[in-house]
Amino acid sequence: MNSARSWLVWGVAALAYIAAVLHRSSLGVAGPAASERFEVAATELSTLGAVQVGVYAAMQIPVGVLLDRLGPRVLIASGAAVMAGGQLLVAIAEDMPLAILGRVLVGIGDAATFISVIRLQSGWFRGPILAQMSQYTAISGQVGQLLSAVPFVWLLSAAGWTLSFGTLAAVGGVAFVLVLLIVFDAPPGGAPPTGSIDVPEGWLPRLRSAFRTPGTRLGFWTHFSLLGSTNLFLLLWGFPMLVEGLDYSQAQAAGLMSIVVVTGMVVGPIVGITTARFPLRRSTLVLALVALVVAAWAAVLAWPTQPPTWLVVLLLVVLGAAGPGSTVGFDFARTSNPLRVLGSANGIVNVGGFIATFAAMPAVGIILDLVHSARVAGGEAVGLYDWEGFRVALSFQFVLLALGFLMVVRMRRITRSRLREEEGIEVGPLWAAIARRMRRRPD
Numbered sequence: 466m467n468s469a470r471s472w473l474v475w476g477v478a479a480l481a482y483i484a485a486v487l488h489r490s491s492l493g494v495a496g497p498a499a500s501e502r503f504e505v506a507a508t509e510l511s512t513l514g515a516v517q518v519g520v521y522a523a524m525q526i527p528v529g530v531l532l533d534r535l536g537p538r539v540l541i542a543s544g545a546a547v548m549a550g551g552q553l554l555v556a557i558a559e560d561m562p563l564a565i566l567g568r569v570l571v572g573i574g575d576a577a578t579f580i581s582v583i584r585l586q587s588g589w590f591r592g593p594i595l596a597q598m599s600q601y602t603a604i605s606g607q608v609g610q611l612l613s614a615v616p617f618v619w620l621l622s623a624a625g626w627t628l629s630f631g632t633l634a635a636v637g638g639v640a641f642v643l644v645l646l647i648v649f650d651a652p653p654g655g656a657p658p659t660g661s662i663d664v665p666e667g668w669l670p671r672l673r674s675a676f677r678t679p680g681t682r683l684g685f686w687t688h689f690s691l692l693g694s695t696n697l698f699l700l701l702w703g704f705p706m707l708v709e710g711l712d713y714s715q716a717q718a719a720g721l722m723s724i725v726v727v728t729g730m731v732v733g734p735i736v737g738i739t740t741a742r743f744p745l746r747r748s749t750l751v752l753a754l755v756a757l758v759v760a761a762w763a764a765v766l767a768w769p770t771q772p773p774t775w776l777v778v779l780l781l782v783v784l785g786a787a788g789p790g791s792t793v794g795f796d797f798a799r800t801s802n803p804l805r806v807l808g809s810a811n812g813i814v815n816v817g818g819f820i821a822t823f824a825a826m827p828a829v830g831i832i833l834d835l836v837h838s839a840r841v842a843g844g845e846a847v848g849l850y851d852w853e854g855f856r857v858a859l860s861f862q863f864v865l866l867a868l869g870f871l872m873v874v875r876m877r878r879i880t881r882s883r884l885r886e887e888e889g890i891e892v893g894p895l896w897a898a899i900a901r902r903m904r905r906r907p908d
């Protein structure tokens with residue numbers, strides 16, 4: 466445990482996750498080339514991305530269940546192979562149906578990767594470092610995002626569609642081989658024991674047991690509350706909001722959006738160390754981050770004119786910090802479930818953020834349309850994507866953020882009362898803990 470070999474195994478699994486995120490984000494940066502190759506408009510093209518994210522979300526529970534049966538090694542390796550196959554289809558596709566099939570395969574393989582790497586960590590690491598490992602895994606994914614934004618974009622322009630997507634397929638193939646050679650579920654001698662906790666037999670009872678555990682649902686609502694806004698911004702509405710709503714150039718908008726990614730990479734380890742040091746205060750950190758997201762959006766959307774750049778940057782920093790905050794959801798699942806149901810529990814947590822994203826993505830589009838139609842009917846000559854429209858449409862997020870906040874408060878009450886009954890641990894208010902600590906400190 467926690468040995469050089471643990472780091473090597475995790476490192477190769479993290480490489481597979483980097484490759485997964487590279488596959489995931491490769492289409493987003495290839496928009497114009499894809500429009501040209503398949504002769505489709507932007508709207509049809511966006512269905513390719515939506516299909517992939519939809520498949521990813523729909524596969525979380527089945528993948529979680531399979532993870533508990535087959536273990537992370539099989540799931541990470543199969544994920545890499547399926548994604549490589551999918552990218553190969555995209556590389557040779559000359560029409561949309563084959564490209565869609567390719568992206569469906571990418572979505573399926575991608576779905577198997579992140580929660581399997583998170584599950585793998587519990588086989589190889591012990592102690593406080595475990596709380597940090599999920600953050601390091603999530604950060605490695607950001608490397609995949611950067612690889613798609615810079616070298617892949619360059620390769621696409623230099624070598625063309627087939628060769629560049631073919632290269633991604635080869636990257637997936639290399640990841641597959643490396644995982645088979647190096648990644649095993651646990652060190653020789655087996656995984657750490659699950660203690661005296663009874664684990665039900667059969668996938669459905671196990672899934673039910675994971676769902677009934679309050680810590681799993683606390684993780685789900687954490688992920689729901691903190692990933693929705695960041696995903697909504699990064700995956701769909703951020704770019705149009707900055708370019709068409711706030712009149713930034715495309716290059717400025719790209720630079721601004723990278724603030725979200727870089728902040729996530731900086732804040733991740735801080736969140737990991739904090740949650741490892743103060744495990745009983747994780748939910749307070751989550752609630753504080755949700756409150757920050759609400760405050761930042763409220764300030765930007767309520768600004769009397771177009772918000773100044775410093776305020777936009779502040780929003781982007783907060784959205785960047787929310788990403789690592791959402792990863793805390795997996796830590797709640799880890800500390801409240803036995804190892805043999807952790808795959809199912811991680812699957813449940815990971816659905817949270819994607820449900821929020823799915824609810825918000827179309828809702829913002831529909832509200833933008835409604836506001837635009839109403840204003841045009843009232844005699845105004847305005848574009849679909851003007852700032853007034855975005856102000857109203859993006860406010861929809863407050864509904865999801867409020868729901869998420871209230872559910873985190875509720876689930877933390879239930880989790881804490883379970884902790885009191887089963888382990889005799891009383892978690893008092895934060896201010897009382899701080900006051901106690903100050904009294905203990907020598908003058």
Ligand SMILES: NCCCC[C@H](N)C(=O)NCC(=O)O
Pocket residue numbers: 579580603606692695729788789791792815818
């Ligand atoms: N851009 C935000 C990254 C946060 C990572 C996140 N907690 C997560 O759940 N990722 C799932 C995945 O498959 O990448």
